[in-house]
Amino acid sequence: MHLTIELPNRSETLASNRERWAEVLADRELAVHGYRVETNAFGQVIMTPPAGGPHSSRQSQIAYWLQNRRGGRGLVECPISTSDGVRAADVGWYSVERYAHVRGQLAFELAPEICVEVESPRNTELELRIKRQLYFDAGAQECWQCDLEGRMSYYLSTDPETKRNQSTLCPDFPNTIED
Template sequence: MQWSEIVADPALKDLPYKIETNEYGQIVMSPHKRIHAIWQGEIEWRLRQCLPMGRTAPEFAIDTRLGTKTPDVVWYSRDREADLLADQGLAPEICIEVLSGSNTNRELATKRTLYFEAGALEVWQCDETGALRFHTPEGERTQSVLAPEFPRQLT
């Protein structure tokens, strides 16, 4: 199933789950706890404060070689906006995953690789306690390169 078919399907419009596809075109749905939504909102708000020259968005679909993935939060510069709207396979500069209990280390490593392949400059991970980890294509960092003042721990 293609992403364009999923978003056009009225039966899938109001599902309370994060929807992605895997490399076989199958729909993968993940329910979230409320803390997941709280961290998403907090990350978006803080990103707007740290990087006002860009935009944030939740659940931003990116076509990858292993299906469509949707980071929980993204940040992109205004310079990249037109390209993102024209190319479903291009990733924003920052892609953030808010972790759930069902996430595995292998899955997270694969998503990081896919986001970097699609052009992301940083991939962040926020765990259920609000602790953040920052990654670039070169490896893990102690802080974000693009938003160095972003906290390592949300409260």
């Protein structure tokens, strides 16, 4: 069996995500749960339990390193408007120039140059691969992955399926992030 899914065009998707994300952010019931909140292509809310200590530590260290060494904006829980709803990259890094294009948006309609996923025990490789593709489709140049042991791997928009040992935008980024 072959399944074909036709998605709305990018401008329709952005408008829908913009409207739905504003509703999600205004929903006081969602705020009390403490879960990570994202949406899918249908505007349905996806809730994930909060991250554990090692995940949070690595997330903060990556954001700090990027902002401290590269300037721009290192953002934690970075909301990105994708073709499959609003997804939150664990870390997003925007250059000063690119951030000027998204400043003030509730969900960023142009992905950061770098999107980082810090793995949790519940993540699957398929889920991480899909998120990378969504981020690339939204304009990311690189997607990074930090595994459960803190080891980094890098993917480029020009070759999204090939795992690399080094970033092209930040070749001096550490290979391992301690928790």
